[in-house]
Amino acid sequence: MKHFLLVILLAILIHQGCFHIDVEAGNGFIRTRGVHFFLNGNPYYANGFNAYWLMYVASDPSQRSKVSTAFHQAATHGLTVARTWAFSDGGYRPLQYSPGSYNEQMFKGLDFVIAEARRYGIKLILSLANNYDSFGGKKQYVNWARNQGRYLPSDDDFFRHPVVKGYFKNHIKTVLNRYNSFTGIHYKDDPTIMAWELMNEPRCTSDQSGSTIQSIDRNHLLEAGLEGFYGQSTPQRKNLNPGIEIGTDFISNNRIPGIDFATVHSYPDQWTPHGPLYPKPCTQSLWAQFDTSFGESVHAYSVKTDFVNSVFVGSALLDMYMKVGEIEQGCTVFHEMPTRNVVSWTAIITGLVHAGYSKEGLVYFSEMWRSKVVCDSYTFAIALKACADSGSNEFFFSGQFHHDHVFKMWTVISAAMVFQELTRRDTVSWSTIIAGYSQEGYAEEAFEYLSWMRREGPKPNEFTLASVLSVCGNMAILEQGKQLHAHVLHVGLEETAMVRSSLVNMYSKCGSLKEASKIFDEAENDDIVSWTAMINGYAEHGCSQEAIDFHAGLVDLGFHYFNSMSNEYQICPSKEHYGCMIDLLCRAGRLSEAESMIKSMPFQKDDVVWSTLLRACRVHGDVDCGRRTAEKILELDPNCAATHITLANMYAAKGRWDEAANARKLMKVKGIIKEPGWSWIKVKDRVSAFMSRDQSHPQGEDIYSMLDLLVSKAQKPVLEIDPLLDDANH
Numbered sequence: 001m002k003h004f005l006l007v008i009l010l011a012i013l014i015h016q017g018c019f020h021i022d023v024e025a026g027n028g029f030i031r032t033r034g035v036h037f038f039l040n041g042n043p044y045y046a047n048g049f050n051a052y053w054l055m056y057v058a059s060d061p062s063q064r065s066k067v068s069t070a071f072h073q074a075a076t077h078g079l080t081v082a083r084t085w086a087f088s089d090g091g092y093r094p095l096q097y098s099p100g101s102y103n104e105q106m107f108k109g110l111d112f113v114i115a116e117a118r119r120y121g122i123k124l125i126l127s128l129a130n131n132y133d134s135f136g137g138k139k140q141y142v143n144w145a146r147n148q149g150r151y152l153p154s155d156d157d158f159f160r161h162p163v164v165k166g167y168f169k170n171h172i173k174t175v176l177n178r179y180n181s182f183t184g185i186h187y188k189d190d191p192t193i194m195a196w197e198l199m200n201e202p203r204c205t206s207d208q209s210g211s212t213i214q215s216i217d218r219n220h221l222l223e224a225g226l227e228g229f230y231g232q233s234t235p236q237r238k239n240l241n242p243g244i245e246i247g248t249d250f251i252s253n254n255r256i257p258g259i260d261f262a263t264v265h266s267y268p269d270q271w272t273p274h275g276p277l278y279p280k281p282c283t284q285s286l287w288a289q290f291d292t293s294f295g296e297s298v299h300a301y302s303v304k305t306d307f308v309n310s311v312f313v314g315s316a317l318l319d320m321y322m323k324v325g326e327i328e329q330g331c332t333v334f335h336e337m338p339t340r341n342v343v344s345w346t347a348i349i350t351g352l353v354h355a356g357y358s359k360e361g362l363v364y365f366s367e368m369w370r371s372k373v374v375c376d377s378y379t380f381a382i383a384l385k386a387c388a389d390s391g392s393n394e395f396f397f398s399g400q401f402h403h404d405h406v407f408k409m410w411t412v413i414s415a416a417m418v419f420q421e422l423t424r425r426d427t428v429s430w431s432t433i434i435a436g437y438s439q440e441g442y443a444e445e446a447f448e449y450l451s452w453m454r455r456e457g458p459k460p461n462e463f464t465l466a467s468v469l470s471v472c473g474n475m476a477i478l479e480q481g482k483q484l485h486a487h488v489l490h491v492g493l494e495e496t497a498m499v500r501s502s503l504v505n506m507y508s509k510c511g512s513l514k515e516a517s518k519i520f521d522e523a524e525n526d527d528i529v530s531w532t533a534m535i536n537g538y539a540e541h542g543c544s545q546e547a548i549d550f551h552a553g554l555v556d557l558g559f560h561y562f563n564s565m566s567n568e569y570q571i572c573p574s575k576e577h578y579g580c581m582i583d584l585l586c587r588a589g590r591l592s593e594a595e596s597m598i599k600s601m602p603f604q605k606d607d608v609v610w611s612t613l614l615r616a617c618r619v620h621g622d623v624d625c626g627r628r629t630a631e632k633i634l635e636l637d638p639n640c641a642a643t644h645i646t647l648a649n650m651y652a653a654k655g656r657w658d659e660a661a662n663a664r665k666l667m668k669v670k671g672i673i674k675e676p677g678w679s680w681i682k683v684k685d686r687v688s689a690f691m692s693r694d695q696s697h698p699q700g701e702d703i704y705s706m707l708d709l710l711v712s713k714a715q716k717p718v719l720e721i722d723p724l725l726d727d728a729n730h
Contacts, residue, residue, distance in 0.1 A: 028191030048081030059109030071120040086126035089136025099167045115182035123194035188217040195221035221260040228264035315344040322351025358386040431464040438471040462496040469502035473509035481506045501530040508537025575603040586616030
């Protein structure tokens with residue numbers, strides 16, 4: 001898909017008639033002056049990335065950590081701008097159900113994205129519509145008008161028909177005037193937003209929508225969203241376009257009054273769809289070479305001014321030389337760089353691999369790893385391609401690299417791209433891609449790859465099947481788990497420890513404790529994973545006594561292993577080993593021993609171990625130990641909402657109402673607000689997330705009517721619990 005391969009190259013439009021506002025420095029908004037960006041009166045350099053999915057993912061509160069992680073990694077690598085969608089029209093989980101009717105849950109997702117970007121110091125470019133059908137696009141707007149009886153023969157009537165244009169202008173007004181539920185700032189007044197983008201890759205442009213934006217918002221920049229193809233204004237350059245008729249003119253379209261800067265989108269694999277995954281198409285090469293002389297002039301100027309010593313300038317020069325095939329010159333730039341970051345390392349590895357020097361690229365990747373530069377998913381993807389091209393698949397699975405590194409740093413998107421281009425797919429590569437999807441919670445994709453593997457690849461092994469069983473448990477999809485269990489029995493892998501523990505875990509999490517217990521009891525050799533899965537199953541489904549009985553034996557076994565590390569193998573237990581023992585003691589109700597171990601452990605006592613003990617205090621009703629533990633956590637994080645709420649719940653459960661009220665009052669004084677918990681339900685293969693008193697679902701009225709009916713028919717009274725007494729981890 002185009003969205004995954006988008007490269008944003010920000011450049012001020014060299015046009016003296018561009019819209020410009022002189023503003024006072026210090027208000028946080030990006031401005032243009034001549035051919036430069038400025039922030040608070042100082043030059044601003046955009047170094048960005050594209051992530052169309054941010055709002056969509058953030059609309060599910062349980063997935064918001066992925067957005068935070070993306071921004072954290074971007075900020076760590078020096079990125080300053082992110083481009084993302086501010087649209088999703090019609091279809092599944094839309095932002096806009098129909099003209100003027102909006103999904104509040106999705107809008108809150110966009111609110112969160114802007115708030116997190118603000119927290120990590122990243123500016124946003126928000127695109128307002130799509131030229132393509134994905135997420136609705138212009139076609140959805142035209143269909144809305146058609147449903148109202150309008151005769152519109154072409155989807156391009158989006159740009160012409162007054163009704164459709166009115167729909168889009170109303171969407172623009174809604175987004176710009178949106179009040180952010182997290183920051184309390186209207187979008188049009190938020191300096192976190194760098195610019196509005198009229199449309200993702202339009203095939204026609206109009207200044208009317210731009211005028212609508214400027215009539216509401218004079219704070220933010222505006223760009224058109226064009227790809228960068230030459231048109232009639234520069235006919236001598238049209239031969240540099242890919243061999244498709246685009247119908248746009250990058251130069252003239254970006255001279256529309258009000259457009260502040262231009263963007264260029266590079267899709268080499270889309271322009272040559274039948275080539276390899278990372279081709280070096282003549283179109284892109286010619287395009288880059290056309291301005292190589294200008295690039296060399298910039299290089300000379302950067303040397304003269306010492307800008308070349310900047311890691312950002314050096315990385316850009318390196319990338320330029322590599323893309324035009326000047327490998328030797330690119331390597332020279334790289335070796336002369338005083339400092340190198342993940343961008344510069346990735347640029348030289350990518351350039352070498354694309355030029356056919358895969359083994360040399362792997363040498364640089366090894367050096368990058370030894371230099372302790374943190375790799376990102378793209379670095380891993382290009383290194384994996386180098387392995388495939390050079391026949392060195394064992395490189396990634398040698399002693400210096402472990403599966404967890406691949407899983408943590410190799411996103412499923414990059415993984416799928418690389419996997420589909422592998423010429424030799426062995427059990428390791430199949431199992432890795434399936435495990436990657438499983439760990440990210442993509443159950444449907446994991447099953448699709450498993451089916452593909454059974455049809456065309458080697459036989460799935462225990463690692464492959466355990467990964468898919470894990471996602472069945474995490475997503476509570478019992479029926480698919482049962483089918484997989486049947487396959488396990490058919491191939492004879494039910495006795496392997498990895499598969500057995502995964503089956504116990506899957507049935508336990510899906511609520512089938514009888515089946516989980518049967519598998520556990522039939523095992524000839526117990527392992528700690530199966531024990532833990534069985535205990536968690538009992539605990540999560542209210543069978544507390546069974547869980548405690550299991551734990552009594554497991555704690556002794558755990559201490560045996562823990563003590564044997566130092567006594568028999570001369571291995572000093574790490575912080576993680578202590579954490580495991582503390583967790584075992586807490587689950588078994590041996591809280592005083594857990595507290596003593598925390599105090600005596602030769603490591604810093606962080607909020608993780610104390611929070612483990614606090615949760616156990618609540619479960620076992622030990623208020624005094626809970627109070628001491630809460631005090632330790634609040635010393636580390638005074639505004640931890642979960643700690644305040646858990647403490648209040650513990651007091652309330654013991655009838656100590658004054659202390660519970662004081663705990664809640666302290667929260668109010670500190671201004672601490674607990675983020676509401678979310679639940680989800682799967683109906684007819686569609687997952688819907690909701691929170692207490694949620695009314696955002698389009699069938700919300702019908703749902704509440706049915707709930708009222710059920711309550712009226714219930715034999716027992718239904719009590720409404722004070723939200724503050726809900727479990728802090730709901």
